[in-house]
Amino acid sequence: MRVRRCSILAIEPRERVEFDFDSLLAGGNGLRAERQWFALAPHLERECGLSAAEVPLLGDVSSHEWTEFEVLAARYDGALLDALLAKGLLISDAAQPDEAYARDEAMRASHWYPHAAVAHAFGRWHGVTAGEEARNIGIKSVADMVDRLGPPPTHFHGRCAPADRIPLSPPQPTALDDLLRRRATCRNFDLARQVPFALFSQVMKRTFGAQAVQYVTDASAVVKRTSPSAGGLHPTEAYLLIQRVETVAPGLYHYHVGDHALEPLQTLAADAALSLAGRFVAEQSWFAHVHVMLLLTPRFARSLWKYRNHAKINRAMTLDVGHLSQTLQITATEFGLGAFVTAAINEVDIEQALGLEPMQESPLAACGFGWRAADCARMEFDPQHAVWPANPAN
Numbered sequence: 001m002r003v004r005r006c007s008i009l010a011i012e013p014r015e016r017v018e019f020d021f022d023s024l025l026a027g028g029n030g031l032r033a034e035r036q037w038f039a040l041a042p043h044l045e046r047e048c049g050l051s052a053a054e055v056p057l058l059g060d061v062s063s064h065e066w067t068e069f070e071v072l073a074a075r076y077d078g079a080l081l082d083a084l085l086a087k088g089l090l091i092s093d094a095a096q097p098d099e100a101y102a103r104d105e106a107m108r109a110s111h112w113y114p115h116a117a118v119a120h121a122f123g124r125w126h127g128v129t130a131g132e133e134a135r136n137i138g139i140k141s142v143a144d145m146v147d148r149l150g151p152p153p154t155h156f157h158g159r160c161a162p163a164d165r166i167p168l169s170p171p172q173p174t175a176l177d178d179l180l181r182r183r184a185t186c187r188n189f190d191l192a193r194q195v196p197f198a199l200f201s202q203v204m205k206r207t208f209g210a211q212a213v214q215y216v217t218d219a220s221a222v223v224k225r226t227s228p229s230a231g232g233l234h235p236t237e238a239y240l241l242i243q244r245v246e247t248v249a250p251g252l253y254h255y256h257v258g259d260h261a262l263e264p265l266q267t268l269a270a271d272a273a274l275s276l277a278g279r280f281v282a283e284q285s286w287f288a289h290v291h292v293m294l295l296l297t298p299r300f301a302r303s304l305w306k307y308r309n310h311a312k313i314n315r316a317m318t319l320d321v322g323h324l325s326q327t328l329q330i331t332a333t334e335f336g337l338g339a340f341v342t343a344a345i346n347e348v349d350i351e352q353a354l355g356l357e358p359m360q361e362s363p364l365a366a367c368g369f370g371w372r373a374a375d376c377a378r379m380e381f382d383p384q385h386a387v388w389p390a391n392p393a394n
Helices: 021-025 054-060 069-074 077-089 099-112 114-122 132-138 142-149 174-181 197-208 270-280 300-304 312-333 347-353
Strands: 001-003 010-019 031-041 046-050 088-093 213-217 222-223 237-242 251-256 260-267 291-297 336-340 363-372
Touching: 001 069, 010 114, 010 237, 031 114, 031 222, 046 054, 054 077, 069 077, 077 088, 088 099, 099 300, 114 312, 174 312, 197 237, 197 312, 237 270, 237 312, 251 347, 270 291, 270 347, 291 312, 291 347, 312 336, 312 363, 347 363
Parallel strands: none
Antiparallel strands: 001 088, 010 031, 031 046, 213 222, 237 251, 237 291, 251 260, 291 363, 336 363
């Protein structure tokens, strides 16, 4: 049997500090520090504790060349090797490969930049209830945050003396300026109203649909969308959790960009759809009631095909999602709808619901649109009063 290290691995030292009464009695500071090692391997999707003896062993094994197990066993305790094989940090070419082997092979074929792969794999949430936690500790406004956290960094950033600034001429207002003034994150959705199917379709086509397709080869095409994308690759898919659209049953769907069509994945009862929406957005209840929730999930292989092992690809895919969310918000605003975007999402819960392999396709943000409620029960940031009348409640 031959062995090699997994393809991508980060090792993190951590220190846990605990109260130590004996140290205090001996004249010390009363604290005891315990150092621990953890392995972060994206193909495993979980961190693994390491012993101090396992760390140098992992550093001594190549991630590319196979080494006979007996050669390593002559230098290291066989029990350590077996433990690292069981953890999936060492990979064997045994006659019947295990799941760790298959997942590591998939990582090798993916062309991820190692730091980006680790950040993605271990930055995902599962079962987080950020919305409930904020409510439970009494944070309901920016003022509450300032009381708890202190003032934020200055809102306007200057790099020279005011007298040295060059004033710019005032802009000439256009219809776009009015549209941008009316763009405000919606936290109040009308639970009794449906989005018409034709309007829903128009929003989807303008934001996510293919505007033009040009074939480069029989099997490869360049797609034109209304938003820019690094390399013109447009890796981001749109999955939908629909709650209130005319003639469309509540449930999970995938939007087919080329055909401008919905692909049904799972029909849900209304209460189940609302519960799932809350879980997706970490129990931010003000977003969970949205008529149409969109989960923006890049297909990583689409971008990594061109930008292989590239240090900037994660940023490029994040920008891709940001461009689409802004196009959605401007489109929704023009049609009199409210919209939102949030990165506070439970990626793991979304992946499980949609059947996604996280290192191949995973959500970076959730956004949505629907009719605004008649009353502003939850505060929306609208200082120009372009959406809500000027009154103390808003």
